[in-house]
Amino acid sequence: MSAGGPKPVIHVAACALLDPDGRILIARRPEGKPMAGLWEFPGGKIEPGETPEQTVVRELREELGVEPCERCLHPFAFVSHPYETFHIVMPLFLCRTWDGFARPLEGQEIAWVRKEKLGEYRLSPADRSLAAEIRDRL
Numbered sequence: 650m651s652a653g654g655p656k657p658v659i660h661v662a663a664c665a666l667l668d669p670d671g672r673i674l675i676a677r678r679p680e681g682k683p684m685a686g687l688w689e690f691p692g693g694k695i696e697p698g699e700t701p702e703q704t705v706v707r708e709l710r711e712e713l714g715v716e717p718c719e720r721c722l723h724p725f726a727f728v729s730h731p732y733e734t735f736h737i738v739m740p741l742f743l744c745r746t747w748d749g750f751a752r753p754l755e756g757q758e759i760a761w762v763r764k765e766k767l768g769e770y771r772l773s774p775a776d777r778s779l780a781a782e783i784r785d786r787l
């Protein structure tokens with residue numbers, strides 16, 4: 650707990666899209682957002698009343714124009730990570746099947762990256778352990 654009292658717990662849901670060549674899509678947080686310039690998995694905050702799967706489907710549609718089906722989202726890992734001003738809890742799903750062609754719709758940069766190369770990208774601090782999980786378990 651910080652000196653200023655308890656930090657809010659933020660619930661986020663994210664997804665690693667995996668293409669047939671075994672590459673994973675990551676996105677770079679655009680200028681103007683917190684943690685701009687860092688790479689992360691597509692996703693976002695879970696809105697009230699949403700399941701994490703619904704959040705991922707909504708965010709992939711908004712950010713990338715792709716439509717995964719909910720049953721194509723496979724729970725893979727989660728993080729519980731303290732940032733300075735909040736604490737993030739975030740499940741990461743894996744998805745190998747979706748409709749549409751992933752393209753950056755919100756001014757973000759995207760990259761398809763082999764799992765061995767994920768460590769070469771400057772990831773959000775909460776995502777670093779996820780990259781290691783992907784490298785070791787995928």
Ligand SMILES: Nc1nc2c([nH]c(=O)n2[C@H]2C[C@H](O)[C@@H](COP(=O)(O)OP(=O)(O)OP(=O)(O)O)O2)c(=O)[nH]1
Pocket residue numbers: 661662663682683684689690691692693694695737773774775776
């Ligand atoms: N989407 C996503 N967010 C992550 C990851 N790792 C990580 O620490 N975060 C943090 C960054 C943000 O503080 C928070 C997600 O908020 P966001 O700003 O992307 O979500 P959002 O689009 O729903 O929010 P907003 O801009 O509408 O406020 O979680 C990740 O892999 N993916």
